[in-house]
Amino acid sequence: MSLEQREQSERDEARRTLPPAPYPDPAPRRVEARREHFLSEIDRQARSRSPRLARRSRGRWGLALGAAVAAGATVVVLTVDFGSPGARPNVPPASAASVELLERAALAAATTPQTKVRAGQYSYVKTVGHTSVLSETKSGEMELLRENEAMEQWTSVDGSEQTLQRKEGKDKLLPGTPGRGNLNSPTYNFLAALPANPGALLKRIRDDAEKNHGAGSDSTTGPDQEAFVTIGDLLRDGMSPPETTAALYRAAGLIPGVDVVPDAVDAAGRKGVAVARTHDGERTEWIFDKSTARLLGERTVLVEDNAWGKVGTVVTSVAVINSGIVDKAGQSL
Numbered sequence: 001m002s003l004e005q006r007e008q009s010e011r012d013e014a015r016r017t018l019p020p021a022p023y024p025d026p027a028p029r030r031v032e033a034r035r036e037h038f039l040s041e042i043d044r045q046a047r048s049r050s051p052r053l054a055r056r057s058r059g060r061w062g063l064a065l066g067a068a069v070a071a072g073a074t075v076v077v078l079t080v081d082f083g084s085p086g087a088r089p090n091v092p093p094a095s096a097a098s099v100e101l102l103e104r105a106a107l108a109a110a111t112t113p114q115t116k117v118r119a120g121q122y123s124y125v126k127t128v129g130h131t132s133v134l135s136e137t138k139s140g141e142m143e144l145l146r147e148n149e150a151m152e153q154w155t156s157v158d159g160s161e162q163t164l165q166r167k168e169g170k171d172k173l174l175p176g177t178p179g180r181g182n183l184n185s186p187t188y189n190f191l192a193a194l195p196a197n198p199g200a201l202l203k204r205i206r207d208d209a210e211k212n213h214g215a216g217s218d219s220t221t222g223p224d225q226e227a228f229v230t231i232g233d234l235l236r237d238g239m240s241p242p243e244t245t246a247a248l249y250r251a252a253g254l255i256p257g258v259d260v261v262p263d264a265v266d267a268a269g270r271k272g273v274a275v276a277r278t279h280d281g282e283r284t285e286w287i288f289d290k291s292t293a294r295l296l297g298e299r300t301v302l303v304e305d306n307a308w309g310k311v312g313t314v315v316t317s318v319a320v321i322n323s324g325i326v327d328k329a330g331q332s333l
Contacts, residue, residue: 093256102249105275113242117325121327122327123188125323126320127318130317131146132315132316142307144308150168154329154331155188158188158189163178184233188239188325194240195247196247199251205231208230209227225277225284232298235249235286236318239324252275258277259275260275261273261274264285268319270287272287272290274287282304283300285300287319298318300316
């Protein structure tokens with residue numbers, strides 16, 4: 001099958017997966033033009049990237065093998081292992097189906113009314129979900145447990161106040177203040193100041209990923225996967241202006257290896273279609289509503305058997321229940 005035939009097949013699959021959108025569908029020429037831009041950006045980045053791979057280790061999003069002894073049991077908390085750094089050889093560009101879905105999500109975001117944000121307000125997000133835990137019992141057997149990650153969080157839009165987090169009915173102020181914010185701890189004002197151009201935005205995110213997860217680092221993640229994870233975190237945890245949200249979706253289409261999963265379920269039980277990236281036996285999925293292309297949540301699914309479970313095990317899953325701008329910390333929508 002030729003490249004053109006494969007891409008046409010992917011577009012046909014995307015159209016079967018996604019029903020007609022309630023907003024104008026991107027014109028075929030617009031999607032094709034954006035894809036050509038994505039491919040040229042990927043080629044440019046590949047030419048400028050060092051082919052040397054760093055040695056494998058465990059980084060920020062690696063398996064957190066911090067053992068704790070409680071009630072006679074050793075508990076190991078799982079986040080996500082995203083594997084070796086750098087772009088793998090022969091990783092294809094984002095599929096045509098994923099580019100089309102991301103463009104639909106970007107158009108939906110761009111048409112969302114702009115919220116007028118004032119100093120002193122807070123970004124609010126409510127999520128439900130879980131992380132996975134391996135517990136070694138006194139008998140030496142291992143069992144996979146789930147830890148509840150349902151929470152509400154209020155972040156000062158300008159970073160001048162401490163972030164309030166509510167879990168299991170208990171409020172806690174996180175240490176320090178966000179300040180101006182950064183990619184790992186964003187504020188609304190920080191997100192609003194990010195580049196609106198998808199290529200420039202991805203460069204900003206990937207440059208940061210290269211510092212800690214690129215060639216020569218001790219990270220196991222790799223800059224492409226770290227960039228995908230960072231964009232997912234910003235979309236899920238940050239309340240950003242429509243223009244920034246649209247740019248984040250389009251920037252994701254520049255990352256090699258991104259594809260579509262036709263059927264996925266978020267932590268709240270809502271069914272959707274996912275944009276995903278598979279890395280070292282684990283698939284990270286951003287789940288969208290099939291009708292509106294609204295982001296529902298994110299999950300990580302095993303695609304290979306390992307110590308954490310069999311193929312199909314959902315090791316982490318977080319769903320966004322509500323988000324917006326509120327006047328004070330503790331105020332819900």
